[in-house]
Amino acid sequence: MASATRAESRTADTRRITFYVALAVFAQESTWNFYDSRVPELLRDHIASAAVIGLIMGMDNLLGLFIQPYMGNRSDNTRTAWGRRIPYLAVMMPVGAALFLLIPHMTSLGWLILAIFLYALVMNSSKPISESLMPDFIEPARRSRANAVVKIASALTVIVAALVSLLLVDDHPKLAFAVPSGIMLVAVAVLVWRVRDNRSPAYQAALAEDEASAATGSRDTNVKVKFRTVISDLVFDSDRSRLLVIFAVFVFGGAWFSSRSLMTPYGVEVLGLSDGEAGGLTLPSGIVFILAAFPAALLAERFGRLRVMASGISILTAGMILGTVFQSPTMTVVALCLAAAGATGFMINALVVLWNLAPSSRVLGTYTGLYTVGWASGGFAGPALVGLAVDLTGWHLMLLHTAVLAVIAVALVIRVDRLRRASDNRESAE
Missing domain, CATH: 1.20.1250.20 (MFS general substrate transporter like domains)
Structure with a gap:
């Protein structure tokens, strides 16, 4: 009781x-x-x-x-x-x-x-x-x-x-x-x-x-956990899990922001829509994101956060490929909804994974800031990189270029999952 x-x-x-x-x-x-x-x-x-x-x-x-x-x-x-x-x-x-x-x-x-x-x-x-x-x-x-x-x-x-x-x-x-x-x-x-x-x-x-x-007596209580100390521990740790998570956030952020910020010109150039109509392509997927967010958390608690993150990015990738193969306004909306549902698997759990990998309760705020660095940097670099690829190949392949970034993010998350499993196996063996 x-x-x-x-x-x-x-x-x-x-x-x-x-x-x-x-x-x-x-x-x-x-x-x-x-x-x-x-x-x-x-x-x-x-x-x-x-x-x-x-x-x-x-x-x-x-x-x-x-x-x-x-x-x-x-x-x-x-x-x-x-x-x-x-x-x-x-x-x-x-x-x-x-x-x-x-x-x-x-x-x-x-x-x-x-x-x-x-x-x-x-x-x-x-x-x-x-x-x-x-x-x-x-x-x-x-x-x-x-x-x-x-x-x-x-x-x-x-x-x-x-x-x-x-x-x-x-x-x-x-x-x-x-x-x-x-x-x-x-x-x-x-x-x-x-x-x-x-x-x-x-x-x-x-x-x-x-x-x-x-x-x-190992440290003076007046000495703070300096930011450069946190970064040094992150970069030089033999276990690359935390660093790879931040890189995955960067790459996935690039894919996500590319699929959102470049959608209006894609709708105009490829689907023949007006600016207003193209700007509304992402609205249904925004609703899907809200509806899928909590189930993504429950699935992560049931099957593991890294598995749900990798599965979610894979679903986003499938959505981007679907939109590339069937280029119509209706199928683009379907593709974006599928991508948004998959994106929740990553976006709900990535920061949590980083918090849970933090070596100490004394650096949780710092890790929150590092997540933002990865996310915002991806949001800046991703659309520019995909835009460059569009300049070389044309707007009709924009969603496919976004899918390539997503595949890289999947590979990074899978690598982190394997590292964590190997680490858990070593600890259980000891």
Whole structure:
């Protein structure tokens, strides 16, 4: 009876923290999605060049490559009465909301760019910290389903941004920015009120590691786990599993972003659609992604995360090949839906695998940032690489080029799976 009561309590705690992390991510992504839809229009009031606007809009991704690993590592090394994540979120989320609210009120280009830069800086800083709350609280076996809920919450923000645009932008363009800002302020208030980061199992484990290090005299407790130390351990470890996971994230990110960002010109050039019709090709697959996210987590817990990741990428590859063979609007939508269903297998579980491979609870935030580096780098390089292949072969093979990247990602995940199995076999033999 007592064990059943403890199990019920752990389940309730898991659901509670999953809700709070999902709320924080939902609030942050609500501002990001509205930012992506509205800020280009604000820039057009000052800048005629689409290339320059695109460059400014891509600045947040570039900042993320440097800021997110740094802030994840900084929060890992923080020790306060509030814990190591909440103090940062309590400050940065309200500041981010205020900066977001200021963006439409900037009347000159210089002030507008400054507001955009500061907003991107603050929000990139808070992103890995909020996401790292989940592995701090939730045991490794339950992280996939919790991450699925967070991904669903993130996906739903596209709908929120669309509704705000539909209902407010035309008549109240400046007031529209207040809605995502308000959501973020409510979320951080709930987070600070209800979440005690200093009580999380990972934070307590980190404190225990600090005390053990001090007791053995092996390290000064004032010395932090430096970012370069984490990178050195990652690169030079004889077990390449963690490094290969990051490479797989990079390659898969390239395939995923290629299939999304290049779909509109593909629809125009190959399928003969208008810009609007081509832009709507990915909408059904977005719904499929939301529906498939939680089942992907349950399958991972049943059959293993790496197996589900490899199977998911294989399904995405099959979708891309199907779309290449049958080039019609209907079959393209079917192919994209199949690809989205497969993509959940990877996207729900890859970060969880990386968290679970982390050598210590003291570096979970850093690993969250490293995942972002792989994902964002793939999102930058993948479409460029596939675009280059399209220049050489034509638009009709765009989906096939995307499939090639996916095959490489499958090979990397399979290699990680074999390494982990070999490692488990050695440990059992000992």
